[in-house]
Amino acid sequence: MTDSQPHHPTHADHRALGEAHDYTAVVERALAALDLDTKVRLLSGQDMWTLPAVPAIGLRSLVMSDGPVGVRGREWNAEDPSVTLPSPTALAATWDPALARRAGHLLAQEARRKGVHVLLAPTVNLHRSPLGGRHFECYAEDPLLTGAIGAGYVRGVQEGGVGTTVKHFVGNDAETDRFTVDNRIAPRPLRELYLAPFEHIVEHARPWGVMTAYNRVNGATMTEHRALVQDVLRGEWGFDGVNVSDWTAARDTVRALRGGLDVAMPGPRTVYGAPLAEVVRAGEVAESEVDDAVRRVLLLAARTGCLEGVPAAVGPAGVPQGVDGRAVAREIARRGCVLLRNEPVGGARRALPLDAAALRRVAVIGAAAREAKVLGGGSATVFPDAVVSPLEGLRAALPDDVEVTFAVGADPRTRVPHARDGFTLRARYLAADGRVLAEAPQADGKVQLTGRLPEGVTRQDLSAVELTGSYLPRLTGSHTLAVSGTGELRLTVGGAVLFDGRLAPEGSDPFEPYLHPGQRRMTAELTAGESVEVTLRCTADGPQTGDSPASPAFALGHGEPQPDADAEIEEAVRAAAGADVAIVVVATSEETESEGFDRSDLRLPGRQDELVTRVAAANPHTVVVVNSGSPVELLWRTEVPAVLLSWFPGQEAGAALADVLLGAHEPGGRLPTTWPARLADAPVTTVTPADGQLTYSEGVYMGYRGWQRSAATPAYPFGHGLGYTDWEYESLDTTPDSVRVRIRNAGGRPGREVVQIYLAPTADAAPDAPERPARWLAGFAVVEAGPGESAEAEIPLPDRAFAVWEAGDGGDAADGGWRRVKGVYRVEAAHSVADRRLTAEVTVG
Template identity: 40%
Template sequence: MMSSRIDQLLNEMTLEEKVSLLSGEDFWSVPAIPRLGIGKLRVTDGPNGARGGGSLIGGVKSASFPVGIALGATWNIELVTEIGAALADEVKSKGAHMLLAPTVNIHRSVTNGRNFECYSEDPVLTAELAVGYIKGLQGQGIGATIKHFAGNESEIERTTISSEIGERALREIYLVPFEHAVKKAGTWGVMSSYNRLNGTYTSEHNWLLSTVLRDEWGYDGIVMSDWFGSHSTAPTVNAGLDLEMPGPARDRGQKLVDAVNAGEVSQETLDKRVLAMLRLMERVGSLDDHRTHEERADDRPEHRALIRRAGAEAAVLLKNNGVLPLTGSGKIAVIGPNAKVAQIMGGGSAQLNAHYRISPWQGLETALGSGRLDFAAGCTNHRFEPVLQGPFSVEYFANQTLSGEPVHIDTMEGAQAFWIGNVAAGKVDPLHFSARLRGQFVPETSGEHRVGIYSAGFAKVFVDGKLIADAWSSWTKGRTFFEEGCDEVVGTLPLEAGRPHEVVIEFATKDFATLGLAAFACGIGRPLGDEAIAEAVEVARNAETATIFIGRNGEWDTEGSDLPGIVLPGRQNELVEAVAAANPRTVVVLQTGGPVEMPWADRVAAILEAWYPGQEAGNAIADVLTGAAEPGGRLPQTFPVRWADNPAHSQDREVYPGLEGKVRYEEGIFVGYRHYDRVGMTPLYPFGFGLGYTSFALSDLVVDDSAFESDGNVVVSLAVANTGDRPGSTVVQLYVSDEKSSEPRPAKELKAFEKVHLQPGETRSVTLLLDARAFAWYREAAQHWLVEAGSFTISLGQSASDLPLSASLTRATTLMLPV
């Protein structure tokens, strides 16, 4: 519906004013139109926080919430809704009106670098959580921007590759979260993906943006491009892309004015795009927002508590031989590269400058006291050398040759930068400048050190006047900085403990491929050898319980780069084997953005997957380990025994990672647990699995199928009882099987679920509703959903491999459903 005010504004706007609303003014805003009293629309990156208008590094501090896969592991729609509302507070604190979130692409493979940011391998779990997130956010007047629409399931050649996906797989798997976001949550924003879909860029894909999204689903919000993700003028506007981001305009502006005047874009089409923007601005209140832009760091106690609670509810207990929760008063060995480093988030556009970071060591120290804890690092797990900390002086030059006098002098806290928008107080062109940094490094130990540099631009590192690492002379595109940067270049040299060594970094911008940015990171590290593992073994041997904090970090789990595999980086597997041999009470705490291979799983006493749970990471983990909180998580993604077991792994490179500009979704609808069922393979840990500190029983299944024949609806109820002696939670999961279909279908598909919290001895009735779509598959030839005549089985339990309750249903007729 169009308000009379919007109608009036549209009628009063000139062609140039209309066009101005269809492109960004700068990196984060859409321009105001003062003549008509139209305020500026501002957006900010998410989804695990609200960064504001600053760089990926530094900037105004923000609350860091659990990442997407952690929220997926909660299976708790109410909790995710609560987080959405809290994120609305964060967006407001940054003076913005819209959050670029949630991310709902499907976990097609186990190596997608951005899986951490997405919820699940399952479309229904993803969709229901996305609906909660959007309702929480928009209920507070902040617009959601669900992304990336569609087919962005890997980070390899992500800005150009064509995802080749059949329509049935699109309809049944990859489009489901977006469909629910439109039909159930009424999302105000959709972001198109970078990639092509079946040969056409999604930003100019008429079938996707107009036929499906608007005509079939009835969407009335806006579609914006991913940053630098639009590639044309008339084709994007005509296909349904409302907003080109970021600004200033590249393919719009005067080009769009000319296209309208030439008849390449009709006035009617232009007005549709402008009306969508005005409707959004009215919804989020930016039409009348004429305040001076201000960003605040609101460190709210209620957000701290919510993040801590959500982190514990996301933690998945995969194994427990009675060692958890921690009891007694003996020594606890705290071991591993993630023990004293708070791994709170993944990498890429989801990064932000958190208010604080609590490490597992700090969490356990607060809970148990430092006197009970002994530490050993054991090994490292970084992808890049640890960033060199400052301070650094920085000289900026208004050229790319470091020549002449600097036009601006500043300081930096560390040897890393992500320059976008305003650089050097606006005294240089952000895409054409150079900079020289000077600082010092004081080694803690003497010996051979590694100096690493990677950059989106040209860079060199000098130590004590000698060139050590050169990413300038033979710069080659790699997998850093959203595929705009090179891979790390590393040099070595001996350094002396306690002696200040001068470090000089030279940087110059270069032409970019897709994303206009300049960035670098420089680090210095000392490799850990056999002695570090030996020290960890000794610490573990002298402790009552050994806890090992291992996994990955945001250098590995990051936008712009897929993982090379799912083996733990470095010597972490070796460390676990050695510690477990020394202490049978070994607890492994994983922090990853997805599955890892665990060759030691049968030799440790307990395994906890804690993901990246936000700024309260260490406190949330300590709460679970000590029993102050229940490990409430259940796996949102199947953990395979090995990388080669996952659905997208193939000897055919076009299936994954892609070949000659195409990645073919050969597995179709058989993603995640559907694949393992199809091939008869037992995973390491199944979808939906997770243990707790209490036990549950499911019983008294009742299925009301009285309306199944007429309209396809079914009502399922059952009793859930906490049979243990602690409060706890479980997830009731309902799967549907079509016993005989005319086309291949998965052995079972998740269609409903509910998170249930119960006190000891408490029993509760749970009711789950199924509509006709829960029994349907998409028939490409006829362009409709089809529920076939025949028998269906409903199975219920607590994971995809634990389904003790079942019932059969039968239909005598077929039922056709519209798209």
Template identity: 40%
Template structure:
């Protein structure tokens, strides 16, 4: 799509002129939770928005239609492929068109500053160039199909702790050279149709009110002609936000603008021309997505989430990004190998992170299912140690709807007078947000049945007054909010459980009273808003029993595969991590298995780095990310070599907690100070600001070996390198050739300046040429308040990550 032409702008101005001030302002706030306000008199239809980092969820936060669950952002980015990112954008456009969605709220292009960040799984990388180039390709893939993209979250939004009120403090150089750079690359290379302003403050000013960033840089310097919307509930003011460049407040229909903003215009605080510019940008978006004038046609007969083509696409995307961290010749698995597959993540593979990135997939394939399908009875499966600290909602399958006998539960919502509002067949529901009920729900009744012998964990999740009956057990509990963050009720609802003995069939009835207590205190206003879930699962085994069972399984097999990782407790919106250590006793599990097994492979089912105290005890480590609905099939394909796991790390793995250039995510007196400046990740490690890491950004072994030769500099402005790469292994393979620049200036970090990927058959060679990105030779001159150019002197490093430099050229 091209930028708005003068004739188009004139046409939109004539439409705007027909509206009253009050109606203009109304159009600047959302219509519902995930739609924008229509205006039939000017041909403006309702624009539908959907969360989209790992799938297009649709207009429901939970319980919506079944959609494809894609691999998470770090796993997709690990392909180091703009072609892959553009393909993903196109596939997500298909998912959007199936649901008549106009704008997908992604990609997330904040950087991996501190590895404690809970939402890093949604973001691509610690490197701004890699992030920006992948984001630009993703945007192109979406928008060439007529579906708008939305870059998020503008800006310096790298942590979740107190995210609604915290202040990110950073200097202009760091802001420009690092955190704004991915947005700049995506805006200039792919012209995204919208951007989302973040929750946090930046240098004391709310992101939604950032005149300097939104008006001065994005709309001014970059000539961005799209729309800037708020993150949901992020807007705090009327006049300052409107003057600061924010165009749209989400969600609707309520918010801080409306009559307050109209009054600000009449009082002269906000010029009506500012309102007109905001509305013009909404109309430009509407025209681009087909919601202005004649409504667009959405194609029919697109692939369904469980179609063979989608299954194949999602398996390939996940396996391509998986990364071989170490390998003593044990991978890929030999055909004759008997395998003991061990670990909770093997039987309950985590395929997506928590929060707004979650979708409702048709199925999720576990590693156990995937490997059994390939290797049959050569695989034994053993559950491992407990991996969670918090209870988890019941999974359909373990709980059964007692009315139908089908997996799930029976839930009835009733109003104040006992009238039925709606019935569901799943053990988790949302109330008070996009539930489309005619009246508020006052009561929710959950009914489910389980069949089990032994200890089971039974309970409820969600802010309400509960009465629970399970067999002969009964308990009453009031589950209250633990913080003032309204997101808690949706993203991390509190819970209450008991452990009881089951012997056969057991029916569970849980009733939630959602009405505020008369004269209730703080937190009770949230009682009718949030997620409600039934909890039912086998109680965790004692540690000694779990370890002994795993060790015995490992002894009986030729090889043990231990699947460990994180869950949505650590990798989620609204919560940051406190450590990079694996939760529970997973480290003890790996060590015990490695001591007993002939050979041991560890699969890490996590989107972000974890500590590996057992690394020297095992024979191979495969980093599998959060692999989406086909995760188990992709893990099996990668382990067996059906698909080469040729990924390269997008984040540097440290050796220990805090052994990183940037660590703290907890505000001190309300502020997180970015004191490390531009030296995050590999940049800081290379400069000695943190110990040498365990694995560098760009590291990945694949299933072959490589030689580099004939390295020459073929151009200097910008620098261009040519090299020959030879596949010296016995398998066809993919290599990612990386170029870094180490400036001579002492205050400048080493930085990635370019890369390319090449497929080479076994024993063959290929010539590659990499042109460095000229933007990586800029520096921000804070004194002159403008860009200047580095001297150009320094070293170019041709590498497979900074831990494996193959050639150096002096500039």
């Protein structure tokens, strides 16, 4: 057995990645000037998002913000909009680390605009099961693809002088009981799969931060996991950045410090700060251990420009500036689109791209066509300034003489949306004696106080928040009102009290009031054009945040009178029957895919499956756009000629969709995860712990590795995706170190292909070779060529592609080594894991 040598970063390593300065001297001077009480304050958040300033040493307050598709900043509301990129699944579907790096440049620009120094992203947990609620926020089921996209993202952000926090280290691959679950993962899959993306990013991008997860791994909570943090992450891989806890994850002062946790968030009441000073003075831990953590925090401050005396660490070309956010969002959205199916219509040309010149009437169908679902739920939520819906994008792109009709057909929403259209609202912040502490306009019916309070308001004085204003109905009839949140809520509409009661969280997740609060509905008969006064008052008793007695989070929902659901589907069928093409947009939403809970099935919500089937029967030229962040069952996929996956497409959703449907750009995406035909077929369908434990019993057979030994066939395999041209794979030359593939564009349009390289062991493998999957991804490259042109891709074969992890006598992931498995391997150049075009053999000694 051979073991790769741990790599420790040198100053040359950092300079190669754009870090041109040695910060050691300035960090040591700053550290020497601090007393114990100041040191421990630097290891604890001073509030929800920041670390404290220390003016005496030139240290400014360091600001963190959630990502990964935008930079929210300290405010969690629509008053502070953010450029909103497509979901990470869409970015991974491009298979393009260079594009991920450009996304990072944009996000660094956004962070600097908002005064943010550290982005709490990217999320590089794996798609272990399609039920994972945060699936949309992660990249892929494959560790190499995840690591490569994540490394591009990290490099791009940090080249802008903004830190990243790669998360959630490690095993946060589902949301059920995420605060308490003990994920039991054997050393080999832990090393080969779940730790691998983090290792790749540490080696290739040198992130300035890592966030440890809520969950336990093999008995130890990750904020105290010395073996994985101190021994593997820092010792073996040479990570020199800050380890920050997920919010409220730190549990024990001594065990956290000994386990390698540097910063406990949020603050100021955490296991660090004053409790840490107490255990140092009691002799339970040495002050030198505190110093190690403070050094890393000061290094992060220096790298991000928060420590006087040295400039921020930026890329060799300096801080990227003038990045066009809309253009980047649009490019990722169209490059990430995956064309799953594209069959001829009536024996003629394929369904896509559409020929605009031949169209006279286009039916656009589905509630998500009018209101694109661009985000999943949870801490990944940001607020775009504006969203281009599919309906708007198509109307803008089609010629003026093409009639575009719209029908709702079916709505994916299961909750009443936040009050907005027709409402004029303001929020009043009230003291216990009724005094108005502050008042501010409110963009919609959602009030969420997780950042800074309005000027003049303190947590201690705040007793209630009142959302008040008027509503001018557009329609006469029975309007649906809804209240959600935590605390005592009283809703008054037109002088009548419609709700007066207390709402409390139903689950154990402390962030439930913010992520998915319960909702109560009621109705009011309103008349079009007659304004009514509306007031929703919340006296909060929500979870404590720092020194806050309460952090109000509540919302007013509103829905207009709705026609009969059967009638809406009938209207959609009539619109489709009279059109040259029917474009049906089906969707999930933040109600289905979110932090805080896992999915129970993969069905499209509402009656959307029925809608597609009915429309397809009425019009043979039906194109279905799937607007979801994660896999869904496509029960009707063989009934329609074209299925296009747009993921959660970000703010430029409709513009990018029009680019692809009308052929201005081809859909460039390939699946970063396998799409099952049925949930029951997937290799992993259990995300609910039993007796507090979730056993990864599949071992290394997760994702396509598991599908390859299953009798079931997925709807669409890993790596699948069609373009608007055809590719011929002409030659494959390989050595144990690299592969050279030559392909030719055999179609009539320019195109982009993702060349995927898989390794497969043969019968000539070493006699003592361990059991391995049938094949695994070893490399990939994106190539472009015009009609009739050829292109070559040279793809390295890393040493690790031929290795397996062998655990040592201790039996954990920190004890053992990598073994290079000798023998003969098939090297496969492929369009997808199931569509392998060329094969060669290579002997590894």
